[in-house]
Amino acid sequence: MKHRNRVDMAWPGMRRAVFRGAYLLLVPILLAVVVLGSSPARAEYADIVINNYSDAAGMRPAIFPHWFHRIRFRCKVCHADLGFKFKAGGNQIDMLKIIDGEFCGACHNGEIAWTVDNCDFCHSGKPGTPTQVHGSTVQKLAKPPQPPAAK
Amino acid sequence: MMATATIRSGGPQRREGRLPLLLLMWLVGGLLSMVHFVDAYAADVFANDGLHDPQGPAFMELQRPAEALAVLPADTAGNKVLWVKALRDGLIKPRTNIMPETKIQILDMDIIFSNTGDNDFVRFPHRAHTEWLDCANCHEEIFKTKFGATPIKMSAILEGKFCGKCHGAVAFPLSECARCHSVKPASFRGQFGVQPVEKK
Numbered sequence: 001m002k003h004r005n006r007v008d009m010a011w012p013g014m015r016r017a018v019f020r021g022a023y024l025l026l027v028p029i030l031l032a033v034v035v036l037g038s039s040p041a042r043a044e045y046a047d048i049v050i051n052n053y054s055d056a057a058g059m060r061p062a063i064f065p066h067w068f069h070r071i072r073f074r075c076k077v078c079h080a081d082l083g084f085k086f087k088a089g090g091n092q093i094d095m096l097k098i099i100d101g102e103f104c105g106a107c108h109n110g111e112i113a114w115t116v117d118n119c120d121f122c123h124s125g126k127p128g129t130p131t132q133v134h135g136s137t138v139q140k141l142a143k144p145p146q147p148p149a150a151k
Numbered sequence: 152m153m154a155t156a157t158i159r160s161g162g163p164q165r166r167e168g169r170l171p172l173l174l175l176m177w178l179v180g181g182l183l184s185m186v187h188f189v190d191a192y193a194a195d196v197f198a199n200d201g202l203h204d205p206q207g208p209a210f211m212e213l214q215r216p217a218e219a220l221a222v223l224p225a226d227t228a229g230n231k232v233l234w235v236k237a238l239r240d241g242l243i244k245p246r247t248n249i250m251p252e253t254k255i256q257i258l259d260m261d262i263i264f265s266n267t268g269d270n271d272f273v274r275f276p277h278r279a280h281t282e283w284l285d286c287a288n289c290h291e292e293i294f295k296t297k298f299g300a301t302p303i304k305m306s307a308i309l310e311g312k313f314c315g316k317c318h319g320a321v322a323f324p325l326s327e328c329a330r331c332h333s334v335k336p337a338s339f340r341g342q343f344g345v346q347p348v349e350k351k
Contacts, residue, residue, distance in 0.1 A: 025179060043216030044200055045229045046321035060204055066321050067216050067230050074245045075317075080285035081250045086316045106249060120209035125202055134202055137319030137326075138311040 043067060045135040048088050049125055061125035082106050089131035229323045235279045257281045261346040262298060263334060272334035272343075298344040 044065070051061035069078070078084045082103060085091055091103060098105035098116055107113045114121070132139055196215055197203040203210065216230070223242055224233040237243050247255050258281045264273040280289075293313060295301045301313070308315035309325060319325040 024176065043220055043230050043232075044196065044202070045324070047202060049202060060207055063202055065216070067220060067232070068214065070234065070245060070321075071219060071243050072245050074247055075283045075321075076253075076285035076288060077246055077249050079288055081248055081253055086288075086320075112249075118209070120207055121213065124204060124207045124209055124213060126204045129202060133320045134200075136311070137309060137315065137324055141309060 047134040049129050049132045049134060050089055050093065051125070051129060051131045052089050052092065053094060054123060054125075055128060059119070060123040060127055061129050061131075062122040063125045064122070088133045226323070228327055229321075234322075235282065238282060253285070256286060258286075259348055263339070263341075263343050263346060264303070265336070265343040267332060271329070271332040272336055272339060273331045274334050274346075275331070 044067070046066035048064040048066065049061050050064065054061040079086065083091075084103065093103045095116070097103055098108065101109060104122070105116065108116050196217070197210065197213060198205050203213070220230065220232050223237045224240070225231055226233045234243075238245070247253070258277040260277045262275040262277070264275065267273055290296045293301075293316060294303075303313045307313055308318070311320065314331070315325065318331075323330060
């Protein structure tokens, strides 16, 4: 009866442990729900695609992530001090201006942020993606999503 | 707590009971992390957003939003971040200016708009806006400083004008009606327009 004895001895501890284990399991489950449940696509709300000249120049369109920048800068830094208009693609930004220290170049100069020779950090969009505010109400309500080949 | 548990379970027996539990937890933990890993890989936001090119040379180097935003207070819409709260709680410390001569002006003054049709009145808080923006971002081009001088229409806002320049584009989206239309006409006492500043 050695075997049975062993089970009897194991069970009371087991039961408590299982309860305790259940609580411990809650932690990773809750974490998983929080991490996976928060639809990450919405985090890219307000990403700006700028494709004024990129396609024609054989570059990927530039993607400006608002979420990344507003952790570091208030809106006014770019939209007042640097003169960015509230309009996707409305600033006629080109690389010459950026290298001259205008627009993105005011920070992306190796002093405040990385330099412009990291082309692919910005020019990371799918070729043919039209200029847009990603996930904007206007994009969703007013215009049907444009096929990439429309341009 | 540890001491009580030891007395109750009585030494060596407890250790025997622990082994299957540890095995179980190891298995479940392993499974969970595998599921998470596979899921995270399959659901790489940048691979499926229709914007980023997975063939781009820097594709893997770009920071994913979840990594930066997960620590900030959660919202239900837009970026899913309560940006105003994150700023006020000091969780983010965004720079205020790049030009040294830029004036930092925070204005703590609410405005109540009553011409809202059947909908609730709108309370516009200057404070939350001036914590992020410069006066010149809105005045005088988008909004006249004088209350009532700008004919704001919801239809225009939905087209991306007035408030819609930011709300629905980068600030919380236009699906969040009650965040602006937050004042019940029936319970509102006082004057419309500029509200007296509350002493804190």
